[in-house]
Amino acid sequence: MVLYIRNHGTKQFIKGKPIRYGYKFSCGGTSTGYLAWIKAYQGAGSLLGYSVVVTYADLLPKDFPCEIYFVNLFTSIYLLKDLDQQNIRATGTIRSNRIMDCNIMKTDVLKKRPRGEFDFRSDESKRLLICTWNDNSVVTITSNFDAVQPGCGVSRFSQAQKKKIQVQQPRLILHYNIHRGRGGPIGRTRIFRFIGYR
Template identity: 30%
Template structure:
């Protein structure tokens, strides 16, 4: 995830193709519902959450799993920035399920067809390799996709719908099951980031710590809402939930101001008995430059001589008579 920042700072990063291009990068571990379990800031290429000797990508996944105290048996889905064959092997040793897309540079000696050649095959074609406890699959979709998983020992296929430009209809194409599972469960971090961006704190500051602080508040609010949805089956949307939390905090911890500000003549409550008693109600000059007429809202320098209600002279009779 990215925390938007407008000033200068040594940890400020740039990511192409993301909604937020400049800001602080955050490594995050989130469930498919958008609940973030663990996060760590990225401060450069030397950032390693744990020393594994497997590189930065695997150290991020393993480090977040350790700090979040994830028990064995949990399934992890990660994109090609983190996925390597050595990571999947290490996750297997630790008892975790692991599935992720891979870059061509991480395949090493896997005997797959070159991506440019494989892209010319019919849409839906796939090739696979079972190695040790890993299943490595390459599939031709809009582009060539490579996925590695330790949660399947056999290659199986399902069906997926894709748009056919020539026929202008939806066609059914063959899709590997591991890729279908990846598409189903991947995206929890992006979902959390989307929820945070909906009603984020919009106060801008060049203090380097302020975006991190405001983002932490927004992230905690989204986490609370995700937990509330799982408990109450989604009775409130995010905006209503934030309003409820704000009102509850004000009622519990809020205090009335020690003194009132300047009293406004428009805020004075005038009873009908005083307004319509027909005694000593005369327009008079207030001495101030402008006030707002109680009747029509226009600017005036006159008010009632008895109840001090600001009024235009032409509005005076209408306001003080039934």
């Protein structure tokens, strides 16, 4: 969200965000942190979710192996299957209401398990993987190329034991955190700055 106070037809309100009023932008960056594309939301009929990713995935070089990482706003099972057919590797967090008929452990059940517990399922072709992991909250993630094992241990603070403990983390979540974190320089450069009004 880019902060904008005055009235305009495409201005958005999103409850719970640090910047609640303004313009909504979708952007993609490279693994080195450079901005590759940016698209402003232009009201009803403009690209949202699935369409945004597919439109810009078509611009990727076909002979160069690419990996795309995205947040749950964009992720769906259909999107990952379509990207897999185009030989584009993709991983993204996914909302629990978008995993369709997958018999993965429910969020409420996994919350009651110890920290670091996870459950995963794959489709018949073994091309699509869905994994839920219990950290501070339950994270659901899906990928069309990555795997759960070998996992790694991550350090987390335990309120019960009052010390840092090692928690098991699936490999695809490790890769997601590494690559999604590369977009940080885009935000830090503050491409869009708030302009004061009299």
